[in-house]
Amino acid sequence: MHCTLPTTRLPFITLPSRLPLYRSTHRLPLPGPPPTPAAPPSMSRTPSKRTAAELVATSRHNAVDEATDQSTLAQPLERLPKRGATVDVQVSSLAYGTGLGVARLPSSAGESLVLFVRRAIPGERVRVRVVSRRRNFAEAVVVERLEPSSPFAVAPRCRHFLEGCGGCTFQNLLYAKQLEEKESQVRAIYQGLFQRLSAGDARAATAAALEQVRFEPIVGATELSEVYGYRNKMEFTFGPRRWIPANTVREESPSDHGDHQPEAPAPTDFALGLHAPRRYDKVLAIEDCALQGDVANEILRFVERRCRQRVACLPPYDNAAHTGFLRNLVIRSAVNAAGERELMVNVVTSPPDGPHEDEALRQLADEVWEAFAESGRGLVCVLQNITTTKSGVAVGEREVRLKGSRSALEQALRPLRWVAPAYLRNMPPERLQQHTVLYRISANSFFQPNPVQSEKLLARILEATGLLETASSNRQTFVVDLFCGTGSISLCVAAFAARVLGLELSESAVADARANAERNRIVNAEFAVANLDHETLWKAVQTASISQAVDVLVVDPPRAGMNPRQVRAIVEAPAAVRPRRIVYVSCNPATQVRDLEMMLAGDSPYRLRSVAPVDQFPHTPHMEAVAMLEIRDDKGAGNASA
Missing domain, CATH: 2.40.50.140 (Nucleic acid-binding proteins)
Structure with missing residues (x-):
């Protein structure tokens, strides 16, 4: 059932242009001296x-x-x-x-x-x-x-929030x-884990081990510009049934940009926007999304007007009757190595019914190109993805480049700028400046939607691996990256490891990872296709012709978490191949804790050392967490010295 909210505006609280990094203040001290930290005080953020x-x-x-x-x-x-x-x-x-x-x-x-x-x-x-x-x-x-x-x-900054738009959950907070x-x-999730682990036979030993766990303060946005307009990808839906909320808000607001002009009410048989909450048959028309940048919003309004004017030649797709042509408008953006913003417009369509639809779409592409590329607004390509599926996924089986000389964006990430200074004491300044990783982002490739917070997440991962603390000649040299995707983590850690192996189920993702490695001239990172639901980690490593013991294991599974079979394979591995350190990255802390409970239960060779939450998506309930586990001193590791 749709929730009808009152139109009364909430009191506005002015935020500074720079937001202090959030730090916890509710802390109750325990009696007695504080426990020994898991890392030297110099490593404390x-x-x-x-x-x-x-x-x-x-x-x-x-x-x-x-x-x-x-x-x-x-x-x-x-x-x-x-x-x-x-x-x-x-x-x-x-x-x-x-x-x-x-x-x-x-x-x-x-x-x-x-x-x-x-x-x-x-x-x-x-x-x-x-x-x-x-x-x-x-x-x-x-x-x-x-x-x-x-x-x-x-x-709320966005006018559509009060209309029930599902893009944000609590923009009014x-x-x-x-x-x-x-x-x-x-x-709270980790509290439950600690309590369950402390309830076993080895309660005292487990409680003593947990005393060494560091819980980092959450890492959030530090600039007001990072709280809004942070998404580098938005998928909008075309539809023939426009959702009209009871409390429609259309007055001018400070969020209006560019060429926005008040217009007559749009017809109810055409809409471009986001699905209404719990109503996938209707679309809430979006004029201005606060989660994407100003130019992207101008493109959104421009495309909506042009398509509405050509609705006879460009009919929106009806996901109930499975008829129509226009399905999705996907706007992607990136910041390249030169610091310039690049934009991609991708129109997802059904196969055309005739030449009139193709001709109308090409006219639209010409107009978008003239308005946002030739005028120097950063547009580098206009693409068409054609799909025959009945699902609402904005991915095509065939791609056509309508305008532009290339069909991908370049995103540059510099995670070292967010690493705590204590980890960088022994690093030459020129290396800090040179550590830039470039990623090729195509229309259908996955990339984290928040680049700035992704840099901060990668910084937490780098800190957790321990690679910044030791020289490359030490034993902490071979890194395996499970669920590596297009190589975002692998390529980031490769500069600090002797060898990196990325394992991933998707063949296209592995191809993108290899291309990204070549793009960055990284020769010590290898990528292989592996179905970790059917073969163990160690078999996959052996298949890749690697006889070396794993020093650091990075796992970044999907929201569902890891297969229990893989968790057992890691914990029960022989000491000769047992990773010295495990870094578990998760977009779902609940499944992360479920898997960690299996890794830490009973006579586990590992102990949990730190947890670092990162807010990737302001105004939504989603977050990431980086957990680091280390081998216990009495359990040994593959490359551990005697």
């Missing part, structure tokens, strides 16, 4: 690090558990509300993974109900209507926002509070 033991003692931010603990959020009710009932609640936090507001309703009978409220933020009182009900939790939508407003509320909530969620 901040003077305060919370250990796993402190997390177990103080963390109370798991969504349902936290709501259950906070009995002062509401007066007890005689009976808990059923579906369709309206009730006033106080929102205390955000739920992991969904970004829904969390509130608790106690009853006089001693029962309680946890409410997950769509589009609600911590600190606000809201009147909600229950739309679904389970035994001890329910989901609700906001009917009215009550006074006083949340101290963390800000005015102060960014510093977003970071605090995300860090609390990661800590």
